[in-house]
Amino acid sequence: MSDAAKRALLAGLRWTSLRLRLVVVFALVALTAAVSASGIAYWLNREAVLTRTQDAALGDFRQEMQNRAAALPLRPTPGELQKAAEQMAGGSAGYDVLLIGERAEGKPIVGTSDPDHFTLDDVPRSLREAVNERQGVGAGNSVPYHLYWQRTQRGSKPYLVGGTRIVGGGPTGYLFKSLDQERQDLNSLAWSLAIATALALVGSALLAQAAATTVLKPVHRLGEAARRLGEGKLDTRLRVSGTDELAELARTFNKTAESLEKKVADMSAREESSRRFVADMSHELRTPLTALTAVTEVLEDEADSFDPMIAPAVNLVVSETRRLGDLVENLMEVTRFDAGTARLVLDTVDVADQVTACIDARAWLDAVDLDAERGIMAQLDPRRLDVILANLIGNALKHGGSPVRVSVRTLDHELVIEVRDHGPGIPEDVLPHVFDRFYKASASRPRSEGSGLGLSIAMENAHIHGGDITAANSADGDGAVFVLRLPRDVSSLKDCDGHGDADADSDVDGVAGQDPDRGEGGAL
Template sequence: MQLRTVVITVLLSTLALLGTGVFLSQQIASGLFQERFRQVESEANRGLSQVKSTLEAVSSTDRTGTVAFVRDTLRTLEGDGATVQRDFILTPLPGEGNIYVSAQASGGITSAVVPEELATAVRENQGQYWQSTALPTSDGVSPGLVFGTKVALPPGREYALYLVYDLESVQETLNYIHRILWIAGALLLVVIGGIGWYVTRQSLQPVAHAAAVSEKLAAGQLEERMEVHGADEVARLAQSFNRMADSLQDQIQQLETLSHMQQRFVSDVSHELRTPLTTVRMAAEVLHDARDEFDPINRRSAELLYNQVERFQSLLNDLLEISRFDAGVVDLDSDNWDIKPIVQRAVDMAQIHADRIGSELRTHYPQGPIVASMDPRRIERVVRNLVLNAVEHSESKPIDIFIGENEHAVAVSVRDHGIGLTEEAASRVFDRFWRADPARARTTGGSGLGLSIATEDARLHGGLLQAWGQVGDGSNFLLTLPKSKDMVLGESPLPLIPADAPTPEIAPLISDLEAAEAEADPETEAASSSFEEPTAEAIQHAADTAAEPHPVQQLTDQEGRSER
């Protein structure tokens, strides 16, 4: 900013000096010319008048005497008493009669320096006339003035007599003044630039200091403050800035304290609940195993107790995992794995829920292994959460699972064709406990933390989890992972917006048609949400019967049940 201010100041000063210099140059040149012209005009008029009266008074009829008299008379015009160099030109005018005196000139000049307009005026009129001209010199040309009049010489012939004044000395004076102006202007610009640099530096230094302190505050150095000097506006700005920084520091520290207390509370409560929950779970398992001996009411109560304890256990595990992410103590056990069997294991575990809902899980895998550096337990949990989330919102429609790779990354996308997402929902779907429709019941028994944990797992791998949705046309969740830790995550191998997504112009028409069909068949929506909630026993059975992984490396960790 300082450099820009100085540059603008110098540029504007340059324009002002150029305008002033041009004006001064014109005024000085005009003044010099007018002053010298008045002097030259007076001398020229006086000299021409005297010579004219002298020549016209001669009464000699002798050629030799006439020539000698004219030469002696014209010699008086060669600079005697003149303020600048002066020469004469005498040339006969067209006419009849004898010519005693031939054309004459002094100083080596010729009649070529006489402008045609001046020659015509002298030839056709009486009186004295003048005009500016350019005189040839060894270095080029110089300005000059030509004064002329008509004279008569014996034996009655008319001549044109011109006095030529060389204004080279005036031009040299003007050139000298121009050089002085240029030098003075350049020095003045340097001085203006220096003054501008100093003034802007003094003025902007507090602003620069405030910017530096602001950057340090933004970087987390909350103890930084501005220096206060004096009692002017800058000092008041520094005082206000420091008060604002103090307030921000206090609020941030309070928020950090509250955040630590919240994290500690969640972690402590989760850990403290594990022991009684284990006891309750063991009792629930005993009751669940003996449920066949109970009457129908107690049997149903035992089943509900067992299912809800399992769900509570899942929620507790998710809370513990979130607290680990918040505390930054999560470990990543990564190695090179083939992602295809990991994805297939998650799909197999979600198959029981898809069968209950009536959704078909369709897999689209490329040929051959797709190997990347990952923690298989966490990636399996991410994919399982995405598939279960798609099943919950599929409305009994097919679900497509894609796997892709390129030179730098691998990707998994889960595409459902259910209720879809709005733009706001797509931007908030990874928030903790957030639900697009709070009135909608969960059908897969999730905790509401599944997608949040999935996002943290993807970020832990250096990857990215994205969501796209369109109301009435389903949603698409895209997981992209780098193939190795040292690779920068580039473009995903799979598109976030699926190829079968309708264009913005067609989408409203499809939504209107689906709305019309829903009005025609009001039992459709009720049927899609009337399925029985899957039990934890069924989920565990699906995990135990999941397909074996690809032989690149044996998977042994099946832990990590977590759903949205």
């Protein structure tokens, strides 16, 4: 997966995650509100239904106790109790009645409206004790006995059980009323509230989606605009509509992008001006350098005839003139890379022969150990490969320690050339900068034989081939290792040119390794 695809995927996940969080928050708020409202509504309705049923049954039972049970004789017969219980239960309240009287002192009798459905065992003991307990009569209590009730359950069905006794003597009565219908009504209400809660949850999710779309669409556009801005499309702007915070954010983004575009344009103009200045200066210096080079060649040929006091000065002029020529050629090569005019002139070469030719041309055969099998063919630019090898090997010879070993191998469709020396290695703080232009590892040696451009030019030549160079210290701590990786066939690169160009051909020896450097550090 490409980096752009990964970024798009991560951006999509983040966008979806934010949408999900909004939906979840909306859903939780709606769920909490719906459950709270449903719970309160259910509790209020439950109390209202049960209280209404309970009050109606207890009120009717009290009235029946006053009208029928109180009219019974002090010592009723079982038949009279039975008849009174049946008459009391025959009303519209829909409950069973149980009456307890005495036919003689200490001899209770029971009459019930439905012996198969309601017996004294169905009355909780605590309720019986409360009903039979005599209360003290006083200012706050005018009667010794009261009506008590309790909700109970038999099997899976709820019931209301109530009881009281006649003041002044008479039977004790209990009612037994089923609350199953009320429970069914409350269950229906609970289902209705649950459905309403679910609908509220679905509605909140839809509302959250709409809200998330409204909020996240501008945020998504802002993210896309920021991504395009990061990719270098500095003319990216957002359409501003409204006066809310998102609109203000869009205005701020547009102002920032406009300021950034202006600053980058100014910097690009200055950089282009500097690049043109370096290119023009290099071209202008070539003519006097040509004359100076011719003079220095004459002076070098006649060096033996000079006065011993003058010879050192002549040698200094010759070496500095050559150094200046190398610097001008390097600067021209750098300007070609910066301007994008550098081209490859491809040829199919034997890599071992190419490396051997590079080493032999500079008389390094005695100082370099070569490990390269013949027959490793690659299609590349021989001149630029020579530039890379000359800089890497020359750098190792200059700053590293002998012997310098060059090994060539292939890995899949890749050509790997390793240059290793046995010197002190490269300091860790210098490693990230060894390919920087004009980098000097030692500030105490700002003026050295190299220009600080050799390794950067080698890297540019590797890049134009579609390859790379890495620098590191060897694992055993004995020297530095530079590894060049190039594709064995670079003919598909867009910058390839089978015929070459005049500028490239004019400096075949300009950067051919006469300026090897590793950042120009004395410790290297």
